[in-house]
Amino acid sequence: MYIQTGGIKLSVLSKTGREAVVGMLGPGDFFGEGCLAGQPVRMGSATAITPSVILLVAKERMVRLLHRQHEMSDRFIAHMLARNIRIEEDLVDQLFNSSEKRLARALLLLARYGKPDGGPARMVPKISQETLAKMVGTTRSRVNFFLNKFKKLGFIEYNGEIPLKINSSLISVVLHD
Numbered sequence: 001m002y003i004q005t006g007g008i009k010l011s012v013l014s015k016t017g018r019e020a021v022v023g024m025l026g027p028g029d030f031f032g033e034g035c036l037a038g039q040p041v042r043m044g045s046a047t048a049i050t051p052s053v054i055l056l057v058a059k060e061r062m063v064r065l066l067h068r069q070h071e072m073s074d075r076f077i078a079h080m081l082a083r084n085i086r087i088e089e090d091l092v093d094q095l096f097n098s099s100e101k102r103l104a105r106a107l108l109l110l111a112r113y114g115k116p117d118g119g120p121a122r123m124v125p126k127i128s129q130e131t132l133a134k135m136v137g138t139t140r141s142r143v144n145f146f147l148n149k150f151k152k153l154g155f156i157e158y159n160g161e162i163p164l165k166i167n168s169s170l171i172s173v174v175l176h177d
Contacts, residue, residue: 006052104173
């Protein structure tokens, strides 16, 4: 599947019913590619978090496209490699960083910080504190505490509701040791 517009949340559910958000995707991203590698059963769920337009490409057609259209194949491979790098970074972040740093990084990623289409401040798409907590691996109350702390320090512009505005100074939370 290919996201033309909107946003998708990728999540998994434990046997005890606990949800973990493993990815947030936006326009230009692919998902559901496990079938191309022979994955017989989906490991998680994909949920639209905003009104979205998704292009569904049948497995057989996608395989043909990847073999015949080199530009498409190159773009898909680049996307998959970038996503693999991001997943590795997420794992390292989860293992070694505090929930405060993980939240700061998640907000920067959601605001697409460092992407060419931005400026000094970016908006985070509408997302609940509960979803942020599931992404970061903490509680909603800790997310709320850190959002208010980031606001007080001038890293974000936040009125208690999301979307919020991220200032580039938030990167200092991630870089500070």
